[in-house]
Amino acid sequence: NAGVTQTPKFQVLKTGQSMTLQCAQDMNHEYMSWYRQDPGMGLRLIHYSVGAGITDQGEVPNGYNVSRSTTEDFPLRLLSAAPSQTSVYFCASSYGRPPMNTEAFFGQGTRLTVV
Amino acid sequence: DAKTTQPNSMESNEEEPVHLPCNHSTISGTDYIHWYRQLPSQGPEYVIHGLTSNVNNRMASLAIAEDRKSSTLILHRATLRDAAVYYCILSPYGQNFVFGPGTRLSVLP
Numbered sequence: 001n002a003g004v005t006q007t008p009k010f011q012v013l014k015t016g017q018s019m020t021l022q023c024a025q026d027m028n029h030e031y032m033s034w035y036r037q038d039p040g041m042g043l044r045l046i047h048y049s050v051g052a053g054i055t056d057q058g059e060v061p062n063g064y065n066v067s068r069s070t071t072e073d074f075p076l077r078l079l080s081a082a083p084s085q086t087s088v089y090f091c092a093s094s095y096g097r098p099p100m101n102t103e104a105f106f107g108q109g110t111r112l113t114v115v
Numbered sequence: 116d117a118k119t120t121q122p123n124s125m126e127s128n129e130e131e132p133v134h135l136p137c138n139h140s141t142i143s144g145t146d147y148i149h150w151y152r153q154l155p156s157q158g159p160e161y162v163i164h165g166l167t168s169n170v171n172n173r174m175a176s177l178a179i180a181e182d183r184k185s186s187t188l189i190l191h192r193a194t195l196r197d198a199a200v201y202y203c204i205l206s207p208y209g210q211n212f213v214f215g216p217g218t219r220l221s222v223l224p
Contacts, residue, residue, distance in 0.1 A: 104151075
């Protein structure tokens, strides 16, 4: 199993550009989520999904879109990048929904810089 | 949001045990207690989780207070590779993980 795979690992965007961060998992997990981590801080939830076709907003959803057309994939779209979206983005997946009696698996992150 | 309180930083000597505390005084009866750690430039990594009873696995032990208002993550013999930020997180019904700033553990050779 590859676990949770995020691509790309690094990306530089210009202000106003759009892009999609990819996240894929091969563990047949129903629950997937996206977090961002700013320097010196904990992770903040952007969007999450409890299964294919179902998504919902987290703590900091503005400027981001998600969709979940398959169990395996959960892409995060930046519609019009802003310098405030410079951050490290982590995708996570788990078998269960909260309350979680299973472990969550995290990807290695995508480091995004918006200039 | 389910809230936890952890010390900002702790130090340990290599090969000694480490006890990382976490307070969660507003915990509800169905909230699981999770611990994750984040090594430099990596994603968070699962360490252990529990509900009421103490838990052991190959990485660590989790000691949960009888009233569940606090817990302690125990690393039995710290290694340099254990230097990381450790997050104590509650998993309540219907709520996602909320990450605080965690405890930065330094391990001295």
